[in-house]
Amino acid sequence: MLRAAQSLGKPGSFGGPSTTSDLSIDEELVLHTIGWEPVELVTGVSIYSVPAGVWNWGSGEIVSASSAHLQAFAGAVKRIHAECARVGGHGVVGVEVERSVTRHHITVELTGTAVRPVADTASSKRYPVFVSDLPAKDFTLLETAGWRPLGLAYGASFIYAPRRSAGTAIQQKGQNIELTNYTEAMYSARELAMERMQEVAIALKGTGVVDVKVTEGPMHFARHAIGFTTWGTVVALTADHHRTIEPVVLVALDDASAAFDASSLRG
Amino acid sequence: MTSVPDDVPEAAGRRFQSGAFTSGLTVPDFAACLQMGLEPVGYVQGFCVMQWGWYGAGSPYLRGTTPYGGTHGQYSESWRCPHGYVSADHRTWGQNYEQAWVENAWGQGFGTAYTRMIEEATSIGAHGVIGLVDTTASLGEMGVLEFHVRGTAVKVSGGPPPPDGRPWTTYLAGQRLAKLVEAGYMPISIAAAVSSIRVWAYCVTEYLMEGRAYSWGAQVNGAEIDQVAKAHMAARQVAREHVRAQLHGDSLHGAAIVVSERELSEGDQVVECTLRGNRVRRFKDFDPLARPRPTLRLS
Numbered sequence: 001m002l003r004a005a006q007s008l009g010k011p012g013s014f015g016g017p018s019t020t021s022d023l024s025i026d027e028e029l030v031l032h033t034i035g036w037e038p039v040e041l042v043t044g045v046s047i048y049s050v051p052a053g054v055w056n057w058g059s060g061e062i063v064s065a066s067s068a069h070l071q072a073f074a075g076a077v078k079r080i081h082a083e084c085a086r087v088g089g090h091g092v093v094g095v096e097v098e099r100s101v102t103r104h105h106i107t108v109e110l111t112g113t114a115v116r117p118v119a120d121t122a123s124s125k126r127y128p129v130f131v132s133d134l135p136a137k138d139f140t141l142l143e144t145a146g147w148r149p150l151g152l153a154y155g156a157s158f159i160y161a162p163r164r165s166a167g168t169a170i171q172q173k174g175q176n177i178e179l180t181n182y183t184e185a186m187y188s189a190r191e192l193a194m195e196r197m198q199e200v201a202i203a204l205k206g207t208g209v210v211d212v213k214v215t216e217g218p219m220h221f222a223r224h225a226i227g228f229t230t231w232g233t234v235v236a237l238t239a240d241h242h243r244t245i246e247p248v249v250l251v252a253l254d255d256a257s258a259a260f261d262a263s264s265l266r267g
Numbered sequence: 268m269t270s271v272p273d274d275v276p277e278a279a280g281r282r283f284q285s286g287a288f289t290s291g292l293t294v295p296d297f298a299a300c301l302q303m304g305l306e307p308v309g310y311v312q313g314f315c316v317m318q319w320g321w322y323g324a325g326s327p328y329l330r331g332t333t334p335y336g337g338t339h340g341q342y343s344e345s346w347r348c349p350h351g352y353v354s355a356d357h358r359t360w361g362q363n364y365e366q367a368w369v370e371n372a373w374g375q376g377f378g379t380a381y382t383r384m385i386e387e388a389t390s391i392g393a394h395g396v397i398g399l400v401d402t403t404a405s406l407g408e409m410g411v412l413e414f415h416v417r418g419t420a421v422k423v424s425g426g427p428p429p430p431d432g433r434p435w436t437t438y439l440a441g442q443r444l445a446k447l448v449e450a451g452y453m454p455i456s457i458a459a460a461v462s463s464i465r466v467w468a469y470c471v472t473e474y475l476m477e478g479r480a481y482s483w484g485a486q487v488n489g490a491e492i493d494q495v496a497k498a499h500m501a502a503r504q505v506a507r508e509h510v511r512a513q514l515h516g517d518s519l520h521g522a523a524i525v526v527s528e529r530e531l532s533e534g535d536q537v538v539e540c541t542l543r544g545n546r547v548r549r550f551k552d553f554d555p556l557a558r559p560r561p562t563l564r565l566s
Contacts, residue, residue, distance in 0.1 A: 001303040001445075004453040005394060005426040007550035008435070016549055020507060020519035025439070025446045028520070032450065032555035041507060041522050041542075045499040047492040052478035075491060079500065104478035105492060109499065111524055118553055144558065247561040 021113040023094065027136035031093075034140050037118050042083035042092055044110040046075030055103060055222035061192065062158040062225060068106045069099075069156035069229060070196065076108040077131055077152055084129050089114025091130035091149065093139045097213075097231060103221045110152075115139075132233040134211060142210075146239025150204045154231040155196030161185040161224050182226065186216060189228035197230050206234030275383075275390050283309050283391045290419045291398055296441030300397065303445050304424040309391045312417040313383030317376035319369075319410040341365060342501045346469045346494055353470075358534075361469025363498045365505055366537070369463035377401070377459060380414040381436075388434045393420035395429075398440030399457055401543070437545050438521065447520070451554055452547035455517055459543035460509030464498045468534025476534045495536070502526060502540040510542050519544045 021028070021038035028038060048068035055062065084092045095112035112131070132139065132149035142149065162181045164172070172179075201209050212232035219225045289310040290297060300307065346361035353359075380401075388396050399418035406413050418436065429435060437454035439447055447454065468476065472494040503524065510519055522544035530536045 001305060001423055001448055002426050004448050004550050005423040007453055007548075008455075009427060009430040016553075018511070018514055018516050018518050020511065020514075020522055020544070022522040022524065022544070024521060025443050025450065029446060029450050029556060030559060032553070033558045035555065037553075041519070041524070043500065043503040043524075045496055045503070047496045047499070049475035049490055049492055050478055054478075071491065075496070104476060109526070111503075140559075141561070245561050247563040250562050250564045252564065 022111070023113050023136055027094065030140050031115060031136045032118075034143050035118050036115050036140075039089045039114040039116050040083070040087040042080050042087065042089070042112060042114045044076040044078065044080030044083065045108070046072045046079065047105055047107045048072040048075070049105050050103065052104065055219065055225055057163060057224060058160045059162055060160060061188070062160060065101075065106070065158040065225075065227075066156050066192070069101070069108075069158075070154070072106045072108040073152075073154040073156070073231070076110045077154075080110045080112065081129055081131055084114040084131070087114050088116060089129065090116045090127070091132065093132055093149075094135045095131055095133040095152065097133055097152075099229065101219065101227060101229075127238065133213075133231070134233050138211070141245070142235060144243065145245055146237060146241065146243040147235050148238040150206045150234040150236055151200075152231060153197045153200040153204065153206070153209050153234045154229075155193040155198075155200070156227070156229040157189040157192035157196070158219070158225055158227045159185045159189040159192075161218075161226055163224070182218075185226040186228065189216065189226050193228040193230050197232070201234045204234045205236065207236045209233065210235050275386050279387060280390060283387070291400070291417060292419050292440055296398060299441040299445055300421065303448070304426070305395075305397070305421040306424055307419050307421055308393055309387070309420045310417065311384050311387035311391075311393070311396060311420045312415065313380040313385070313387065315376045315379040315383070315414045316406065317372060317412050317414065319372060319412060342464065342505055344497060344501075346472070348470050350470065358468060358470045358473055360467075361472055361494055362465075362467045363494060363501060364465055365501070366463040366465050369539075370461055370509070373461040373463075376412060376414040377403075377416070377461075380416045381457075384416045384418065385434060385436070388420040389432065391420055392422065392428070393434045394423045394426060395435040395437070395454065396420050397437055397444055397454075399436055399438045401457075401459070437547075438543075439545060447545075447547065449556075451549050451551040452518075452520065453550045455546045455548050456513075457543065458510045458513040458519055458546045459541070460506055460513065461542075462502045462505035462509060462540045464502045464505070464538045466495060466498045466534070466536045466538065468494060468536075473534035495534075495538075498536075498538045499526070499528075502538040503542075506540040506542040510544070514546055517546050517548045520547045521545050 019038050020041040022041055023038055048071050050065050050068045054064050080092055092112040092114050095110050098109040100107045130149045131152050164181060209232040212230055214230045216228040219227055288307050290307040291310050342365040344363045348359040396418040401416045404413050435454050436456045438457055472492060475492045525541045528536050528538045
């Protein structure tokens, strides 16, 4: 600390480029260990309109809502990708994904830190700019194992839960019974959304998708409509082979249980 | 000890001279700071209560008044209606613009509270202020905001006072501050700014926000709401540029970004973005730690 404080009075010779980042100090240190550094805080936002009336009763998929979600996600990814490329980043890590689905529009907001290798070598430029929601620690672990993130994959589907007939509804009243119309709608939405996410992963030439997040359930403004949205980071093996990480096994020797528990005296 | 600036309340000046130090540090942070050679000298604070006048009568938020009045910032973008004359209340133009007067007022409130805290720290001979916390709270009355900035003033054992006499500041304390210094960065100051983008929706934005397709042009079902998306992007970019202007070539670390939107009428809204973080300066060459060894804990 003393050396750091004394440096304030001296002309700086370690300046380097000015950067901005939302990484924690732990994340920055762990990025440094693999020779990467933050460049700039970058964002991408897209808002898509959902036509009026699409959430009313119907059957099958609510195509315009599913499409609006996919387009909003794609638009936000495109913008954060462009910001990253503009500031000279090789990828964006720790992307925070915020979404909102309302009756008339769907918003996707992405915020993360563009990063790059400290030594800008030809080999480091071999891969396209990526966008990943993996935190810097996970990115480091992935890189250590010979893998690399390629981008964000996402999928969504909104499905009408078919109405029960009046007779069925009356018949089922007061019974403990599965509402198969809702269950089937959830399965349908899940299948379409997951398939779309995998299509994005294949388009990015990825091997798979890690850290997949899922949200599902009825829309708060239209309880008969089931939404399923999912996203994750597409990864691919870039080393010749997977490098096995052999963790050091730690066994804590401290005794977790208290030697004397005062509460036992209370009977 | 530095002389007490005029702006520090007399009672606070007496209290700081009394001998016992105060600190906002937790015990682990306190221990870590002592380990680093930092001695707490006082818990310093600054307040500023601002009235935000632009919500009242005559506010430029009222539709029908010209959007071109007032002080604009650098960002401004406009849209034209594709329909031609339709009716008197048809929104034939739309504009996004940066509300510099909102940004300046926020900067004045935050900056004044911060400066008052720095004056307290200077008065007790502090070299820096760590573990900063800043809060903004509504005082209940419409448009009255309280800015409160506080932190623990410290001295570097055996260290020189800051070259310009102004203590350095950081949101970090304890172990996180120790790791920042280990990474080769010296805290310089906190950096914070707000951006405010006013959206005057034109007809297409208004229709899209309501899920309507407009019937005089092409079908726009499922289209991107370009004007609002651009306002959101601009709010983030302008806030980043404002903070960048405070860095003077240094870097921003540990940034936190908060975006809020407030709808004023159909399609019309204000998007605000607050960005804050630690301005840091590298004081040694890039010197990474060894690759970490993964561990697996058995319990």
